[in-house]
Amino acid sequence: MTTNPKYIFVTGGVSSSLGKGIIAASLAKLLQAQGYRTTIQKLDPYINIDPGTLNPYEHGECYVTDDGAETDLDLGHYERFLNVPTSQANNVTTGRIYQSVIDKERRGEFLGKTVQVIPHITDEIKHRIQILGNSGDYDIVITEIGGTVGDIESLPYVESVRQLQWELGDNNALVIHLTLIPYLSAAGELKTKPTQHSVKTLMESGVHADILVCRTEHELRDSIKAKLARFCNVKKEAVIQSIDASTIYDVPNLMLKEGLDKVVLEKLNLKSDTPDLTRWNEFLKRHKNPKSEVTIGLIGKYVELQDSYKSILEAFIHAGAENEVKVKVESIHSEYLTPENIEFKLQHLDGVLVAPGFGERGLEGKIEAVNYVRENNIPFLGICLGMQMAVIEFARNVVGIKDANSVEVDENATHPVIDLMESQKDVVNKGGTMRLGAWDCALEKESIAYNVYNKDLIKERHRHRFEFNNDYKEQIERSGMKATGYNPETGLVEIVEIPDHNWFVGVQYHPEYKSTVANPHPLFVAFVNASLQYKNKK
Numbered sequence: 001m002t003t004n005p006k007y008i009f010v011t012g013g014v015s016s017s018l019g020k021g022i023i024a025a026s027l028a029k030l031l032q033a034q035g036y037r038t039t040i041q042k043l044d045p046y047i048n049i050d051p052g053t054l055n056p057y058e059h060g061e062c063y064v065t066d067d068g069a070e071t072d073l074d075l076g077h078y079e080r081f082l083n084v085p086t087s088q089a090n091n092v093t094t095g096r097i098y099q100s101v102i103d104k105e106r107r108g109e110f111l112g113k114t115v116q117v118i119p120h121i122t123d124e125i126k127h128r129i130q131i132l133g134n135s136g137d138y139d140i141v142i143t144e145i146g147g148t149v150g151d152i153e154s155l156p157y158v159e160s161v162r163q164l165q166w167e168l169g170d171n172n173a174l175v176i177h178l179t180l181i182p183y184l185s186a187a188g189e190l191k192t193k194p195t196q197h198s199v200k201t202l203m204e205s206g207v208h209a210d211i212l213v214c215r216t217e218h219e220l221r222d223s224i225k226a227k228l229a230r231f232c233n234v235k236k237e238a239v240i241q242s243i244d245a246s247t248i249y250d251v252p253n254l255m256l257k258e259g260l261d262k263v264v265l266e267k268l269n270l271k272s273d274t275p276d277l278t279r280w281n282e283f284l285k286r287h288k289n290p291k292s293e294v295t296i297g298l299i300g301k302y303v304e305l306q307d308s309y310k311s312i313l314e315a316f317i318h319a320g321a322e323n324e325v326k327v328k329v330e331s332i333h334s335e336y337l338t339p340e341n342i343e344f345k346l347q348h349l350d351g352v353l354v355a356p357g358f359g360e361r362g363l364e365g366k367i368e369a370v371n372y373v374r375e376n377n378i379p380f381l382g383i384c385l386g387m388q389m390a391v392i393e394f395a396r397n398v399v400g401i402k403d404a405n406s407v408e409v410d411e412n413a414t415h416p417v418i419d420l421m422e423s424q425k426d427v428v429n430k431g432g433t434m435r436l437g438a439w440d441c442a443l444e445k446e447s448i449a450y451n452v453y454n455k456d457l458i459k460e461r462h463r464h465r466f467e468f469n470n471d472y473k474e475q476i477e478r479s480g481m482k483a484t485g486y487n488p489e490t491g492l493v494e495i496v497e498i499p500d501h502n503w504f505v506g507v508q509y510h511p512e513y514k515s516t517v518a519n520p521h522p523l524f525v526a527f528v529n530a531s532l533q534y535k536n537k538k
Contacts (some may be wrong), residue, residue: 005133006268007173008142009161011209013149013198018178018215019251021074023242024144025081026251027176030261032082033275036139039132040078041090042071043125044146045153049095060307064463064513065090068437074144076311076513080318081252083518092128094153100124117156125160126167140268149177150201162206171269177202177209178242181216181224190218192228199232210267211238213260219243238263249284249317249517252277283321283517290326294531297346299369299386300355301362303331309355311512312383318520319528327528337365342372351379351531354386356463356510360409367393379503379530381523384464387506388418391468391476391496399479401472408466417476419469436463439487441494441509447484448505449495452526457488460509467508468493503530 010024021042028038048054051062052070060073071091078086101124105115133141145161147154165173179195199209212234214220220241229236240258245251255261256275265272296316302308313329320327332345334354346352352373354366366386370393373380382390388406395404395417406418438459443450450456470491473483485495485507498504507523515521 004172005130005138006140006171006270007129007133007164007168008140008264008268009164009173009175010142010144011149011158011161011175011177011202011207012145012147013177013179013195013201018180019242019248020144020146020178021077022248022251023176023178023213023255024074024142025077026255027260027264028078028140028142029081029252029277029280030256030275031140031264032084033277033280034261034265034273036270037137038082038140038142039084039086039090039138040082040142040144041092041129041132042074042144042146043129043157044072044091044093045151045157046093046146047095047098047153048093049099050091050093060305061310062463063311064436064461064510066438066459066461070436070463072146073307073310076314077248079514080314080516083516089128089131092125094156097121097124097128097156118159121156122160122163125157126164129160129164149198149205155205158202158205158207165207171267174210174264174267175202175207176211176213176264178213178215181214181220183217190216190220190224192224192231195228196231209234211240211260211263213240213242215242215244217244235263238267247284247287247317249280249287252280253284279518283318286324287317287321289324290320291324292532292535293326293328294350294528294535295328295330295348296351296353296528296531297330297332297349297369298353298355299332299334299337299366301334301357301365303333306331311510311515312353312355315512315515315521315524316528318515318517319524322520322525323528323532325528325532332369334362334365334369337368339368342368346372346378347376349378350535351381351527353527354380354382354389356384356386358385358408363389363406363409367396370394371397374498374501374504377502377534379527379534380501380505381527382506383512384462384508384510387496387508388466388468390504390506391417391481394479394481394498395472395476398481399472399476401475404472406466415472417469417472418466420466437461439494439509440489441485442488443495444482444484447482447495447499448497448503448526449484449523452522454522458485460494460507460511461513462509464508468496502534503527 012020031038050070063071063076067087069088075086145157179198225239228239240260262272316327366389370390395401401415404415404417405413407416441458483493484497494508496506511521511523
C-alpha cells in the first residue's frame with residue numbers, strides 16, 4: 001500500500017481501436033496481483049452525457065454498474081480482469097464535464113469570471129480524475145483517455161494530464177502511450193514512423209510519454225526498440241511490445257513477460273514483486289484446453305458488431321472455462337428469422353440465448369426463436385428483452401392470448417403482457433431514466449434459479465423500462481410458466497421458468513454484467529452445462 005495515490009495515464013495514437021482498455025486492464029491486473037489496490041477509469045471525449053442513448057453500432061454495448069451508471073464497454077473489461085466493481089466515477093464523458101461546469105456557472109460559482117476551457121474545463125477534468133484517488137480506497141489509479149492524441153476533442157484531456165504531471169510531482173504520475181507499429185508486407189518490414197509522429201504530437205501538447213506500448217503483428221527486434229527509444233526520448237526497457245494475442249486474457253502474461261509492471265513500478269518509486277497469477281492461469285489453462293464443445297445461438301439484432309454483446313460473449317468464455325467446454329457462439333440476426341427458416345437456423349444448436357435490446361425491429365424473429373426452442377426442448381436463456389419475448393410467446397401459443405404483446409411494440413396493445421413500468425409512464429427524457437443498477441431479487445425454492453444461485457436473495461443489474469405485467473401472472477402460471485424470482489419491494493417479476501422444459505430460464509436483469517474471470521456468473525455456468533447435457537443426449 002502507498003501513502004499517496006499514484007496516477008497512470010494511458011493515451012493512444014494513430015487509431016482509437018488499438019486496445020488501450022485491454023492494456024490498462026492487464027497492467028491493473030499485474031499491479032493488483034502484487035498487492036496494490038488498483039482501479040481504472042475511462043475518460044471519453046464524446047459529448048453524450050453517457051452511452052445510454054447510443055445505438056450499439058456506434059459505440060458497442062452500454063455497460064451498467066451496480067450504482068446504475070450507463071458506461072463505456074471498457075468498464076466491463078476492468079471488472080472482468082480485476083473482479084472489483086466499478087461506479088459512476090470510473091467513466092467520465094466530455095458531455096458530463098461540460099454539463100457540470102455549465103451548471104456551476106448558472107449557480108454563480110465562478111464569481112462572474114469568464115468561463116473557459118483553461119482553467120475551468122481542465123480543473124473539472126482533474127477533479128474527476130482524482131476522485132477515486134482521494135477516496136482512500138486505492139493505491140494506484142489508471143486513467144484511460146479515449147480517442148486519439150491529436151484529435152480536437154481529446155485536447156482538454158491531454159492538457160489536464162500535462163497539468164497533473166506537473167502538480168503531482170516526480171514519481172507520482174506517468175504516461176503510457178499506446179501506438180501502432182504497422183507491417184508493410186510489400187517491403188517486409190515494420191515501420192516506426194507512425195509512432196514517432198504520434199509521440200511528437202503528444203509532446204506538442206506538452207506531455208512526454210514515459211512508456212511506449214507498441215501494438216504489432218510481428219516481434220519487435222532489439223534494434224527497433226533501440227530506435228524508438230532514441231527518437232521518442234524513452235529508455236529502451238520502456239519500449240514494450242504488445243503483439244497480437246489469441247485471446248485478450250493472454251495479455252497480462254504478455255505484459256508480464258515484457259516487464260511492463262516492473263517499469264511502471266520503478267518509475268512510480270514503488271516496490272516490485274512477482275505477481276500472483278495462479279488463479280488467472282488456471283482459468284487460461286481450462287479455457288485453452290476444453291474437453292468438449294457446445295454451439296449456442298445468440299439471437300439478436302446487432303449481431304454484425306461483436307462489441308454490441310461484448311459482456312455476453314465474455315460471460316460465455318468464463319462459463320465455458322468453468323465447465324471445461326469450448327462455447328462456440330453462433331450469431332443469428334433476429335430480423336431474418338421466419339417460420340419458414342427457423343428449423344434450418346436453429347435445429348443444430350445445443351442452446352439458444354435471446355439477447356437484450358430496444359425497439360420493435362426483429363422482435364417477431366425472437367418470438368419465433370423462443371417458440372422453436374420451447375417446442376423442441378432446447379436449453380434457453382432469455383435476457384431482459386429476451387425474457388419478455390419468452391413471456392409473449394408463451395402467452396400467445398400456450399395460454400392462447402393470440403394478441404399478447406409488449407407496449408414497446410404497440411402502445412395500445414389489447415393484452416399488454418409486457419407493460420411500461422408505472423414509474424416510467426411520465427418520463428420524457430430518454431437518457432439515464434430507465435430502471436438501472438443493482439436491484440434485489442428474491443428466489444423461489446424448488447426452481448432452476450434457486451439451484452443455480454443457492455441462496456434466497458440475489459442482487460443483479462438492470463437496464464430496462466418495461467416489465468412483466470402482473471395482471472397476467474396467474475393466467476400464465478396456470479398454463480405452466482412459473483415466476484421464480486421477484487423484486488421483494490415491488491413484487492415485479494424478475495425470473496420466469498418452464499419447469500416441464502429441459503432448461504428454460506428468462507431473466508429481466510443482465511447477468512452478463514457481473515461475470516468475471518475469478519467469478520463466472522452461475523447462470524451462464526448452468527446454461528452452458530445444460531447445453532452440454534442436451535448435446536450429449538442427442
